[in-house]
Amino acid sequence: MVQSIEDKRVETDICTIGAGPVGLFAVFEAGLLKMRCHLIDALPQIGGQLSEIYPKKPIYDIPGYPDILAQDLVNNLEQQIAPFHPTATLGERVEELDRLEDDSFRLQTNEGTEVFCKVVVIAGGLGCFEPRKPAVENLEQYEGKGIAYIIKNPEKFRGKKLVLAGGGDSALDWTLYLSELAEEVTLVHRGSTFRGAPDSAEKVMSLADQKKINLQLNANVTAIQGNGMLNACVITDKAKNSVTVDTDYFIPLFGLSPKLGPIADWNLNLDRNAIVVNTEDYSTNVPGIYAIGDINTYPGKLKLILCGFHEAALMSHSAYRIVSGGKKPSFKYTTVNGAPTM
Numbered sequence: 001m002v003q004s005i006e007d008k009r010v011e012t013d014i015c016t017i018g019a020g021p022v023g024l025f026a027v028f029e030a031g032l033l034k035m036r037c038h039l040i041d042a043l044p045q046i047g048g049q050l051s052e053i054y055p056k057k058p059i060y061d062i063p064g065y066p067d068i069l070a071q072d073l074v075n076n077l078e079q080q081i082a083p084f085h086p087t088a089t090l091g092e093r094v095e096e097l098d099r100l101e102d103d104s105f106r107l108q109t110n111e112g113t114e115v116f117c118k119v120v121v122i123a124g125g126l127g128c129f130e131p132r133k134p135a136v137e138n139l140e141q142y143e144g145k146g147i148a149y150i151i152k153n154p155e156k157f158r159g160k161k162l163v164l165a166g167g168g169d170s171a172l173d174w175t176l177y178l179s180e181l182a183e184e185v186t187l188v189h190r191g192s193t194f195r196g197a198p199d200s201a202e203k204v205m206s207l208a209d210q211k212k213i214n215l216q217l218n219a220n221v222t223a224i225q226g227n228g229m230l231n232a233c234v235i236t237d238k239a240k241n242s243v244t245v246d247t248d249y250f251i252p253l254f255g256l257s258p259k260l261g262p263i264a265d266w267n268l269n270l271d272r273n274a275i276v277v278n279t280e281d282y283s284t285n286v287p288g289i290y291a292i293g294d295i296n297t298y299p300g301k302l303k304l305i306l307c308g309f310h311e312a313a314l315m316s317h318s319a320y321r322i323v324s325g326g327k328k329p330s331f332k333y334t335t336v337n338g339a340p341t342m
C-alpha cells in the first residue's frame, strides 16, 4: 500500500506531484516500464479530489465499471500500483523545483524534504488544497506552534487539550476520533446544526451530553493566546459572552480550497491556471517536466479521470527515453508480459 515515508532525501526516476487518481495511475504506467516513482501530495492521504471531496459518490464513467464509489476506485488504484512499491511523501507541498547541471531535477517541499529525479510529472489537479482559515488575529504567528489545519498524524494529539472548529464532516469525524485520544476536546461551531453526516452529528451530541467533550454551538473562536506556543482560545457566542479555554492545539477544520500555488512560478507555459502541454506525450515547454490530469490544458481537453489515465500512458513512454538515457521503450501488452512486478 502507499505509505508516507519520513525520509528527508529521496532519489527516484520519476517524481509525481499529486497523488490523485491520475498521479496514482502514472505510477502503474511507469512501473510497467520499470521506472521507479515517488509521489508527493499536500494532503495527508492519497486520492486527490476523490478522497477529499466526494469519497462516497458513485462514478459512472470509468471504463469497465458500471459504477464505482470514488474511494473504492482510489483503493483499487492503490492495489494496482502495489507491485511497483511506490514511495510517497504525504502532507507536504512541493514548493521549489530546480533543474540541476546534469538536467535532472531537485524538488523541495514546505517541510524540507528533497526529491532528486530524472523526470517530474505534475499531476496536481486543481492545485494544492489550501485550508480555509478563520479570521482570527495572530493566527499565522501560531501556525506550527499549536495551530493545525490538517491532521497528518493523530497520535501527536494524544493526551493533549484540543479546540476544534467547524461544522462539516471533517470537524465531526475528527472530534469523534480525537475524543478517544486527547485529554480534552472542545468543538466550536458557529451554527446550531451540523452540515456533516447526521449519524456523526448524533454521536457528537451524545458525547457532549455525556460530558466527554465540550460542545460550544452558536459560537466562534475569536482570539488566540500564547507565549511563543499557543496556550488558550477565546470562544465567543452570539450573545457576545466569552470564555477562555486552555488548550495545546487549535484545529480549525473549515474545508480546503484548491490553489495552483507554487506551480505557477516554475516557468511553465500556463493558460488560465492550467499547464499547456503537447498532446503527443503531455510534455510541457520545459524538457523533462510533464503535466497530466486536470492540471493540463490542450485543445479539446476534458477534465475526466479516464482522459488523465490515457495521458499517463503516453507520458510514461516518452519519459522512459529520458530515464533510460535515450532508449526506446518496448511496447508489450500486459497480457503478454504477465502480472506486473518490479
Ligand SMILES: Cc1cc2nc3c(=O)[nH]c(=O)nc-3n(C[C@H](O)[C@H](O)[C@H](O)COP(=O)(O)OP(=O)(O)OC[C@H]3O[C@@H](n4cnc5c(N)ncnc54)[C@H](O)[C@@H]3O)c2cc1C
Binding pocket: 017, 018, 019, 020, 021, 022, 023, 040, 041, 042, 043, 047, 048, 049, 050, 053, 054, 058, 059, 060, 061, 092, 093, 094, 095, 123, 124, 125, 126, 127, 128, 129, 260, 261, 262, 263, 292, 293, 294, 295, 303, 304, 305, 306, 308
Ligand atoms: C464532485 C465531483 C464529481 C466528479 N465526478 C467525476 C466523474 O463522475 N467522472 C470523472 O471522470 N471525473 C469526475 N470528477 C473530476 C475528477 O475528480 C478529476 O478529473 C480528477 O480528480 C483529476 O485527477 P488528478 O489526479 O488530475 O487531480 P486531483 O484529483 O485534483 O489530485 C491532485 C492532487 O495534487 C495535489 N497537489 C497539487 N499541487 C501540489 C503541490 N504543489 N504539492 C503537493 N501536492 C500537490 C493535491 O493536493 C491533490 O491531491 C469530479 C469532480 C468533482 C469535484
